[in-house]
Amino acid sequence: MNTRRNFIKTSIAGAGAMALNPLNMLASEGSAKLKKFGFISGIAGEAMKADWKGTLKKAVEFGFSELEGGTNFASSPQEFVSFCKEIGIQPIAGSVSFRSSNEELKKSFDKIKAHGQEYVLDYWPWYGDVPFSFEDCKKSAERLNEVGALAKNHGLKFLWHNHDNEFREMEEGLPFDYLMENTDPKLVNCEMDIYWVKKGGGDPLGVLKKYTGRVPILHVKDMAPDEDFICPGRGIIDFGPIFKEAKKQGIEHYIVERDNEPDGLGCLQSSAEFLKNLRF
Template sequence: MNKQRRKLLQIGGMLGVGAVLFPYDIAARALDRAKLSKFGLQLYSVKEEMANDAAGTMRKLAQFGYKQFEGFDGGKGILWGMHPAECKSLLSDIGVEFISSHADVFKNLDAQAEQAAEVGMKYLICPYIGAQKSIDEWKNIAERFNKAGKTLQSHGLKFAYHNHDYTFKMLDGQLPQDILMENTDPELVDFELDMYWSHVAGYDPLEYIAKFPGRFKLCHVKDAEPEGGNAHDRGVLLGTGEIPYADIIRKSKKYGMEYFVVEQERFVGTTPLKAAEENAVYLSKLKV
């Protein structure tokens, strides 16, 4: 046997072994995937508990494994009546980062931004704007977002918008969410994709994130049961619905997603605190 033929046989043998081992290599890489190190909770998920005892509720949530909080204005301001120094001390004590808050971004924005900056928030988020009647109205909303973003930029914060399903419903042949994406300044405006709302509206969350890389830095993680008439009534605990979060979370990171925030608004056979605990358990075991 000449040297050239012997060499070819050796190469072929190695390729054969590689072909056999390749599936096991894939499996090994899957096993090596890291768990999600940090995830947050939108505190609206436990709004009644927050109203009764904000500090005590936040301590309980930290014990569940949440390392990040996203707030909301529950009628006492974005810090629920706490002074920024008091809130910051609490967060330091329980080891949680306050990343953002939903807020009325069109009212007293400078004052809210000062509070948010003092406790280390990165975002103030418009949680709801309502469906508009025309494309021009959506463009006007985009300009209002830019203006709010400019104000927040002066405080070292950034503006973001949280969608519902209405921005994923066609209007005059265009998608309102696209209008917002295309008419806002990326230097001033980010977006928080509520994956549940895009999903029940018929849009794949991951595909939409990939369509606008770098624009979605935060997301709401909540699951949807496979069947349901009203889009508002399909929310279920994470891991019990049809949204493939392990795949979405892993792949969305390469498009710029940084913050994964649990939100639970529907409670069947459970309580808000118990749901928060069970959702934390799910995410803490998720390999991405």
């Protein structure tokens, strides 16, 4: 058996952490570990809605130090920024739709900056639905460059977020490759979702290596044996080699995500335990 599988960590705090896949716990020959990691607020949407301050405090206790989204629960940007600073969590990214008008985007950018966020994301950079065509890609790439320029003028960094269909062949190659190759790296980059790359039939490690310098944020989401979503550390994705390459590239942001999670706080706790203990 591979030596990286020989040691299984058994002393994990919290009931949620007990569901971790033991094969993933210290699954690496290396000694590197993540210096910091964050989460997307939607993973604990109900908890945030009920008590956003209490939820963020819990997340910090678990080990999280960065946050994507979550600003809509505070009464003002000042309250949000002040509380995050008080408990030690850094807001890093907000989102927009590139289908919005330029004037609407500028207002959104102002809000994102007011909340102390550095990145602006588009989670669905497409005008149409799947499957994507070459024409869809062409239109999307043109608009992404426009929005990226607007974001840069506001002092923000613009990223688009992938799903699985960007890794399904169209008339000429993959939509993912088209968007990466036809957007300006000075204006547009990618928040790469590890789960969705694998779901689409791609290789997350290979994609990361191919587009060195183009992925400043990783969405850390795991895959269950049936290919459904699952909290990081409970599934079949081997994060060690991906994180090792990310470290080599200087990637600093690792954001935990799990769509449609019924137990947000439990998922955050087990994910934090996994990421704190992972060596690569």
